[in-house]
Amino acid sequence: MVVTQTLGPAVSLAATLAEAAVRFGDAPAVVRWDDEPLGYAGWWQQALAVARWMARRGVSEGDRVALILPSGLEYLVAYAAASALGAVTAGVNPSLAPAERAALVELVDPVLVVSDPTLTDGLPADRNVELVTPCEPGRAPWAAQLEADRCAFQGGGVAGPPPLDGAPQPLPGRAAALVFTSGTTGLPKAARFTEGALSAVAALDLGAIAHRWGGGGPMFVSTQFAHVGLMTKLPWYLRTGTRLHLVNRWRADDVLELVARERMGVIGAVAPQVALMLRSAQMDALDLSAVNLLIVGGAASPTPLVREARERFAAGYTIRYSSTETGGCGLATPPWPEHPGDDRTIGRPRPGIEASIRDDDGAEVPDDSLGELWIRTPSAMSGYWEAPEATAVALSDGWVRTGDLAVREPATPERPGRYRLAGRRGDMYIRGGYNVFPAEVEAVLADHPAVAQVAVVPRVDEVMGEVGVAVVVPRPGLAAPTLESLRRHGEALIARYKLPEAMIMLEALPLGTTGKVDRRLLIELGGRPDRREGSGA
Known part of the structure; x- marks a missing residue:
């Protein structure tokens, strides 16, 4: 049995967006790469309209909606719309091959698939697939689809679903998102995250300010929207009033220009992206003095890279370790070294999270001994969708078995116990x-x-x-x-x-x-x- 943990009241994307629309009004919530904005209030109104559109296609609370869309405004509106119905969003990475995308759709068996017209190859003919194209500058997301639907719906004289004016009350155990991960076997699995887990992610990431509104600034999204980094963290982005800048295609020069122009204080990236930024001629040509912190996860950070990034950005650099199954929350190093060798580790568990090194039988091993890294966090998935055996392997009494091998250094009065990765189970x-x-x-x-x-x-x-x-x-x-x-x-x-x-x-x-x-x-x-x-x- 999986126990759902939470830190504070459950949250949903729709309920958070509805409140943000009142608090922030027409302030830009998202800015597309071509400078097309989407305000908080407009986003919520569009989400309500698309939710009614989804309901007319049979989507209701607990149903799955698969999104095969580029990381743009249409995806964000659809995710909020599904949340407004109490449905579960499964984002499919559009960079996957057609056969891979089709396999993930079959895995979660959605009531509705929303796809870009260029990404439908390989989808079974019997699937309920609806197409949506990116909006043109000056037009709201989904405007063309909603207008066509409105004409067809009204002309048909068919009774529709009841009016939708708001979002259902968030529930700790209600599923909100399915995030695909290959796990340690390479077979596709879908990690299930509840509205209670979304609350925990916000509490872990924001700490003492988790229940405040406002205070956020501009930031760019460095991953595909289907990634756990957006699917589980988007509600707290909205709560803080963050202005998300979308990147059509990640290029170091373009990203650095965006960071400089918008005076961004925090850069979120993976280590290869940081390496490319450091190689860019724009590093010396632009004013990047607003940057005060780099949050880097997803891949190992070589120590020379960390040192160079701190020096050239004149900013802190924290290495983050997590997994899809932990909801993107886990361990971290300090932004600035506090003890010798900090940057050669993955740091320590963040507040509210526990870590342990275990042997093959699940027993803790002594410090300085090699074993598997286990993490216990209230942000963790509740299990893999329709995969009880895989869930039983990945979760044990509230702990996530990461599949990564690590060593915990002994804690001393001069240095807290830190964790060092030593490799990965299997060959991934x-x-x-x-x-x-x-x-x-x-x-x-x-x-x-x-x-x-x-x-x-x-x-x-x-x-x-x-x-x-x-x-x-x-x-x-x-x-x-x-x-x-x-x-x-x-x-x-x-x-x-x-x-x-x-x-x-x-x-x-x-x-x-x-x-x-x-x-x-x-x-x-x-x-x-x-x-x-x-x-x-």
């Missing part, structure tokens, strides 16, 4: 904040006609954190594959970020004493480029 690696599972990639590349055997291993990369290296045994009698041909073969089946970015040719894959492929040796080979590496030329 993180490229630019995205989890990549070699087995999934290998299964796709193995179908290449010129490949006899293939293994994918990670290599450390200064920008992306880690990238994939394909170790290939070519099929006899055929021309050896190139990196370009491997990527071309795979991009129709899996997302491009999962594809390898280097290739090594071997006559045979090395085997260990058990007869299995020696992945440790392959990782060593993959980390040392040599003359056997192919560039795809």
Whole structure:
């Protein structure tokens, strides 16, 4: 049985937006990359209209609504609309391949799928799919769809759902969002977050000011909207009156110009994005003096990168460790080093969160011993959607088993006990904040006609954190594959970020004493480029 924890009253996106609309009125809540604004009051009115539109298509409390939309105004309005009905939003990352998107839709079995017209490939014909296109400058989101629907609905003379004037009262145990995560097996799963968890996220992130209104400033969104970083945190963004600036396509130059122009005080990013910003000529050309803090998660932060970022931004840099299953809340390092070696760790649990290092049987291990990192936080998921066995593996008596190996340093009077990551269970690696599972990639590349055997291993990369290296045994009698041909073969089946970015040719894959492929040796080979590496030329 999963126990729902909460910190304070439950919150919902719709109820928070309704109150924010009253408090902040027409103040811009969101500004699109082309400077198209969406005010708080306008957002709420649009959400109510789209909620009525959804209700006419059969959506009611507890139903799932899948969004296959770019990270734009339409997505935000739809998420709030579903919340106004008490429905559950499942965001599908549009950068996934068509087959992957279709699999996630099938997993959550939504009553309604809302999709951009360019993202419908692969969706089953029997799905209830409605299309929405991005609004033009000067027009409200969903205006074209709502106008067409209004004419059809009124002309048909069919009784519609009862009028909708507000949002249902938030409930701690009611599901609010499904956030997809591959977990440690590579199989798609959907982490279920309740309105109680959304309340906990706000309390953990905001601390003593969690129940105040206002005080927020401009910030940009650095992840896809389907990511846990927006799905669970959006309510508190609204509560603080934050002005969200959307980025059409993440480019270091453009982001730095936005940060300088809007005088942003906080930059949220993953380490590869910070590395790209530091390489940009705009770093020295722009006035970035308003920046006082970088909050960096999603991938490891090399210590030299942390030092350079602090120096050049003249700002604090905190490394954040969390997972989708913990609701994006977990451990953190101090913005400025308080003890030697702080930046070589993932810090300590944030207030209100616990961490523990456990062995394979779930028993705590002594300090300085390797084990699996477990986290207990009220922001955690209540379980995976329709996956009780996977839930039982991931959750244990309120603890989230992260699948990451770590060590807890002994606490001393001079230094608190900190946690150091030591690797990951399985072979998963993180490229630019995205989890990549070699087995999934290998299964796709193995179908290449010129490949006899293939293994994918990670290599450390200064920008992306880690990238994939394909170790290939070519099929006899055929021309050896190139990196370009491997990527071309795979991009129709899996997302491009999962594809390898280097290739090594071997006559045979090395085997260990058990007869299995020696992945440790392959990782060593993959980390040392040599003359056997192919560039795809």
